Each structure stands twice: as C-alpha cells, then as structure tokens.
Amino acid sequence: MDWDNVYRWEGKALIPQDGQFIRLREDKSIEVPDNPIIPYIEGDGIGPEIAPAMIHVVNTAVERAYGGSRKIYWLELLAGDKAEEKTGNRMPEETLEILKQAIVSIKGPLGTPVGKGGKSLNAILRQSMDFYSAIRPVYWLGQATPIPNPERVNVAVFRENSDDVYMGIEYMPKAENTQKVREFFLREMGVSEYALPMDCGITVKPMSEYKTKRHVRKALRWAIENKKKVVAIVGKGNIMKATEGAFMNWAFEVAKEPEFEGKVITEGEPKDGQVLMVKVITDQMLMQLVLKPEAYDVIVTQNLNGDYISDLASALVGGPGFVPSGNIGDGYALFESTHGTAYDIAGKGIANPLSLTLSGAMMLEYMGWKDAAELIYQAVRRAIGERLGTPDIAGGFRRMGQQAKELSTMDFAKAIAERV
Ligand code: NAI
Secondary structure (H helix, E strand, O other): OOHHHEEEEOOOEEEEOOOEOOEEOOOOOEEOOOOEEEEEEOOOOOHHHHHHHHHHHHHHHHHHHHOOOOOOEEEEOOOOHHHHHHHOOOOOHHHHHHHHHHOEEEEOOOOOOOOOOOOOHHHHHHHHOOOOEEEEEEEOOOOOOOOOOHHHOEEEEEEEOOOHHHHOOEEOOOOHHHHHHHHHHHHHOOOOOOOOOOOOOEEOOOOOHHHHHHHHHHHHHHHHHOOOOEEEEEEOOOOOHHHHHHHHHHHHHHHOOHHHOOOEEOOOOOOOOOEEEEEEEHHHHHHHHHHOHHHOOEEEEOHHHHHHHHHHHHHHOOOHHHOEEEEEOOOOEEEEEOOOOOHHHOOOOOOOOHHHHHHHHHHHHHOOOHHHHHHHHHHHHHHHHOOEEOHHHHHHHHHOOOOOEEOOHHHHHHHHHHOO
16 A cells, blocks of 8 residues: 555545546446546455455556556455454444445455354345346366366356345244244145144245346346357246246346347347347256356356356366456446355465456456456466466366476466466
C-alpha cells in the first residue's frame, strides 16, 4: 500500500486517493475507469498467502497489457478471522458498504466455524448484493488430471445462487415447529403419514420464475457473447416438477424472449452466432460429464445441483484448486477462489494460488480488460507446461511419472508473472 496516496473514508477504510470506483449505469452495465479501486478480502487460512500471489500476477498482466495507462488500486477489506481479531466482528458493516460502493471485488476463502453461531460469511456476502448467478468456467491448463484427454473439458457451470434449499427454511426432526408444518400437510393438503412420518425433518425448496429467468438470461447472454454452441438446462425436473421441472420450463420460455430471437434455438444445428438449448436430467449430466465432457459448453442449473455439478466438473481437471469463480448479480460482481481455507496447510507457503489468480483474470474479463486476462491464461499455461507448480501440482505430475519443479506459493506466482 502506498501510504501517501490514501485518504480515510468516513474515518475508517483507507481508500486509495488516485483510484476511482467503478460505476453502475442505470441499465446495470458497468463503467470502468482506467484507475479502478478494487476491494479484496484476503480470506482465512491460506488466504494471506494466495491473495498477494494473485495481486502480483494481476498487476503484472495489467502493466504488460496497458503499459501504465491502466492500473488497479487495491483496497483491502476485513472479513473473517482477520476482521474478528481487529474489530471483534467477522463481517464488519463497513466491508459490506464498501463492497457495494465498489461494484466489482475479489475474495479469498472464508472459514465457517462448524457447530457454532453465526451465518456463513459467504452467504452474507452473496445475499448482500444479490449475486444471483455463480459462474464457474472449467477448463484444462495442462495439469495432471484423473481422466484421459482432459482438453475435452471446457464447460461453464452457471449455478443459480438465490433460490432452492439454500434459503435455510428447515424444520428439524421432532421439533415443535416441524410438527406444526407436518400437521398442515397431513390435515390440509392430504399428504400421507408414509410420506411425512412423525420423526421426519423437513427442508423447503423454493424456486421462483423471476429468479430462474434472470439467471437463465445471464447465462444465455454469456454463451452468445463467448460464442458457445450448446447450453444444457439441467435439473431433476421429472421428479421435482414444481421446482426443478418449473425451472427447466421457464428456461425454455426465456429462449423465446425477443432478445434471444434468432440467437437461441431449441432444435437443429446451431449456426454461427447461435446457441442450441437442450434439456438434460441431472443424473444423466453427471454421467455425461465424465464420459463425454465435450458435449456441452454451458450448464445452467439450480443451486444444489450446481454445487454438485461444479465440483464434479472441477475434479475432472484436477480439483477446485485450478478453477476460478464469479458471483454475479445486476452489475455487482464478486470473484473468488473455489476451494476453502485449507487450514491444514496454512502458513506453510505451499498453497496453490491458481484458483484465486484465475478468478482475478476472470474479474479483468468482466471489467472489459480482456487483453490482460488473456496474458494471465497464457502465462499459467506456460508455467504449467514447463511443469512448475506448488507441491499439489508438482505431485500430480510425479504421479504420472513426469518430473516437475516444486515452488512455493509466491515463487509460483512470480514464475507466472515472468511468463506474462
Ligand atoms: P478446503 O478446500 O479448505 O480443503 C480441502 C483439501 O484441499 C485440504 O486438504 C486442503 O489442504 C486442500 N486445498 C484446498 N485448497 C488448496 C489450495 N489452494 N492449494 C493446495 N491445497 C488446497 O475444504 P474444507 O476443509 O472442506 O473447508 C475448510 C473451510 O473452508 C471450512 O470452514 C469451509 O466452510 C470453508 N470454505 C470456504 C469456501 C469459500 O470461502 N468460498 C469454499 C469452501 C469451503
């Protein structure tokens, strides 16, 4: 941080003085200045190791692509362990306020203590700016993988982020409330005791037309812009007709909207500039991803299915350590690594920084700084092609009988930056 170059914002955060916030236009598109302020949350566990690695690579790529005419002004915001230590609060109000003000930001993993109070910080963040689509582009960079010909994997998973069983409407087995809900179903709705026995727990799975359609529109726009061909609408619609079935039907209604006329087809061969929308049942998709991953370019699905599918897709290319992600709403976007805090290796300097670094590249693309993003993708491919990497990457190559050079988190980031 250049300390001469900051001023205090409402007496709290240190906002870089030469930077400017990204602006959200009325049509929800973003206006990015050449000197944007980008907030970042380091994250817990390995966060303090991978965040500086990401920043180093992103800064190098921006400098290389635009020769000083564009520059990111990074602004650290507190959340998680570091925030608790400094402020006594794991998610200070100020962090949420500035994230909103800045529109586009990036974060490392945040730990969710198991079995003790408080809502997941990730859930607070996702809901605070209504990041309704989680996007995980999964592609192979040259690392060791569990499947042959991993170059066949190039699929973007669009997971709906604001609906489904994640809304937390839950009734625990035998609790008083559960009996009330149960009685309602038995007495008023004619549901049988067999379906809802005395000792059952109940989780509610809401799914709405409005939330589904805005998510599907985002995925279709992305598919068209990125010249993708096949978009699969995935769900278990044959069993959960009122939710996942409805989701699939609403998706096909979106395809008929004037905006997509001539661009989205639902049968036949897509021509240049067109995408083909198909329906695939979830279990079929899980199987297809392993057997024939090249069949689909984009998967559009609900929250819970998206969770499973994106992890399976990530595993095909070596695990979440190699895959970036973005949480996107109406203009607002928060990019993040897909793995957790990896407390078991924290502080050892061996964490793989790729997921967060590639999320940084994805953020640059979102900002329209595509040349800088492309430099990062190429540099990562080069570094891995030379079999350089953190112990998990090097270990993967060794298991395939190939030699590899093991580097620390920061040295790997430097090796990537040298290849930008
Ligand atoms: P985890 O992803 O932290 O760790 C699983 C395994 O993968 C561990 O052996 C770890 O060492 C390894 N690993 C993960 N990231 C790595 C990296 N970059 N380089 C090398 N090895 C890596 O998953 P776990 O243990 O289930 O979760 C730990 C904590 O992280 C929990 O509190 C969980 O809630 C949180 N979490 C946060 C997420 C987020 O902030 N988006 C996402 C997933 C989990």
